[in-house]
Amino acid sequence: MKNNESIVCLGHDENALLFNSSGIRGIVVKDRSKLLEEINLLIKNDIKIILISDNFKKEVLEVRNELNGVYPIFLLLPLDGISKDGVEQIRKDVERATGINLF
DSSP: OOTTOOEEEEESSGGGGGGGGGTOEEEEOOSHHHHHHHHHHHHHTTOOEEEEEGGGHHHHHHHHHHOOSSOSEEEEEOTTSOOHHHHHHHHHHHHHHHSOOOO
């Protein structure tokens, strides 16, 4: 892992790898145990923002409830297409992180 890395994308399929072209490391995780392992590793490595497939919404909510600090910020993305839940969650995450409702 790069020392200057602050944003990582976790996805359930190769769509997560598209982020590599923009300088954000994409990681494909296929199951719950691998996802939780990767999230814990990213937290230990002080990753500030984790972009994550909204297919893992349940797992992200569980992890988020266990954390006390502001970081990491989890942004659920609809990597398979457009999801109203995903857009709403991004709005909530931005508001939680900044204290400002941008939408």
